[in-house]
Amino acid sequence: MSELGFASKVLHTEPHDKGMHSHVTPIFQTASFVFDSPDHGAALFAGKEQGHIYSRLGNPTVEAYETVVAALEEGVAGAAFGSGMGAVSASMLAFLKAGDSCLVGDTLYGCSVDLVQDHLPRLGIEVITIDPAAISDIEKNFKPTTKIIYLETPANPTNKISDIPAIAEFAHKHGAMVVVDNTFSSPYFQKPLKLGADIVVHSSTKYINGHSDVVGGVLVASTKDQMAKVLEWRKVTGGIMGPMDAFLSLRGLKTLPIRMEKIQKSALEVAQYLEKRPEVEKVLHPGLPSFPQHELASKIMTGYGGTFSFTMKGGFEAAKRLLEEVKFMTVCVSLGAIDTMIQHPASMTHACVPEHLMIKQGLTRNMIRISIGIEDTKDIIADFDQAFEAMKKAK
Numbered sequence: 001m002s003e004l005g006f007a008s009k010v011l012h013t014e015p016h017d018k019g020m021h022s023h024v025t026p027i028f029q030t031a032s033f034v035f036d037s038p039d040h041g042a043a044l045f046a047g048k049e050q051g052h053i054y055s056r057l058g059n060p061t062v063e064a065y066e067t068v069v070a071a072l073e074e075g076v077a078g079a080a081f082g083s084g085m086g087a088v089s090a091s092m093l094a095f096l097k098a099g100d101s102c103l104v105g106d107t108l109y110g111c112s113v114d115l116v117q118d119h120l121p122r123l124g125i126e127v128i129t130i131d132p133a134a135i136s137d138i139e140k141n142f143k144p145t146t147k148i149i150y151l152e153t154p155a156n157p158t159n160k161i162s163d164i165p166a167i168a169e170f171a172h173k174h175g176a177m178v179v180v181d182n183t184f185s186s187p188y189f190q191k192p193l194k195l196g197a198d199i200v201v202h203s204s205t206k207y208i209n210g211h212s213d214v215v216g217g218v219l220v221a222s223t224k225d226q227m228a229k230v231l232e233w234r235k236v237t238g239g240i241m242g243p244m245d246a247f248l249s250l251r252g253l254k255t256l257p258i259r260m261e262k263i264q265k266s267a268l269e270v271a272q273y274l275e276k277r278p279e280v281e282k283v284l285h286p287g288l289p290s291f292p293q294h295e296l297a298s299k300i301m302t303g304y305g306g307t308f309s310f311t312m313k314g315g316f317e318a319a320k321r322l323l324e325e326v327k328f329m330t331v332c333v334s335l336g337a338i339d340t341m342i343q344h345p346a347s348m349t350h351a352c353v354p355e356h357l358m359i360k361q362g363l364t365r366n367m368i369r370i371s372i373g374i375e376d377t378k379d380i381i382a383d384f385d386q387a388f389e390a391m392k393k394a395k
């Protein structure tokens with residue numbers, strides 16, 4: 001058989017019989033696994049035999065989930081974590097040591113900013129913030145001690161795009177690794193490892209699980225050596241995902257392709273609608289021809305995703321009023337769920353980003369981030385219509 005397509009891989013990477021003739025992977029809700037004999041236990045600990053020991057080290061439900069995500073990202077293996085930040089932090093801390101240097105994109109998820117700006121330097125790791133849209137900035141700041149270039153693309157919340165192939169080519173010439181946070185695209189629309197990256201991480205809380213009922217993360221590596229370091233790190237820091245969360249994530253993942261298709265179509269329609277509204281200053285959606293990196297986005301991704309930002313002409317007050325007036329959309333943080341979620345990055349998800357970095361990111365106080373769900377598009381637009389109308393009336 002030829003290689004399966006993405007939607008088939010989602011469903012058929014796991015074996016048909018998931019153990020005990022179960023059609024669906026069971027939830028192995030157990031802390032330990034029983035040894036046949038003392039010799040068997042010793043052989044498992046020595047790595048001479050394959051099998052399960054203890055669920056902090058590995059668990060069959062978690063492994064089923066890791067195997068499917070690794071197949072979708074076209075890497076050698078996956079490691080699931082209790083949150084996206086578990087995967088993000090492992091992608092750096094499993095590899096870096098004091099004295100190393102790390103280049104990080106200027107636009108990152110708020111807690112990722114915290115990690116690289118506050119905690120890596122505390123451990124003696126130098127962090128230099130670069131503009132990932134300018135390869136010259138990477139060349140200028142690269143040092144012999146640079147071990148990792150960490151990128152988030154499209155970046156949260158402005159959708160800034162990094163040219164993964166060009167950056168990876170430069171990094172590999174100089175012996176550094178490229179890590180990409182692929183949360184916004186999901187593997188359905190972008191495969192960073194195929195574009196040259198070494199490691200890909202996700203907050204699988206978002207599109208991969210897609211149902212807002214799990215906080216989780218996953219990391220996919222391109223070599224076995226990298227994965228061995230990540231698994232050792234996960235073992236000693238204890239960040240593995242739980243079996244129930246892996247079960248829910250596997251279940252959510254099964255509909256990723258159809259969710260992403262519907263979400264992307266709807267998101268583009270809503271972005272086009274917002275671009276025409278007189279109250280809106282600009283819309284940052286990579287699928288719009290007005291988006292500064294529209295061409296690069298179209299080159300490296302196969303779709304534009306469903307989360308984007310827009311700014312309000314009326315400043316922070318107008319942004320706040322809009323969030324007060326929406327009725328149907330849910331005002332909460334997170335993204336990539338089946339229902340539409342809307343929030344204010346400067347005071348919520350990115351509130352912890354220092355002011356100078358907010359300015360560098362183009363993250364302004366009149367900005368709103370929206371994650372489009374799978375509702376009828378007309379109802380999302382109708383909610384905006386009524387909210388804009390309500391805003392016109394004095395409060």
Ligand SMILES: *Cc1c(COP(=O)(O)O)cnc(C)c1O
Nearest residue numbers: 083084085109156183203205216
């Ligand atoms: C949400 C998010 C994270 C962090 O994930 P958690 O699951 O909340 O720990 C990391 N990167 C991006 C791009 C995110 O949107």
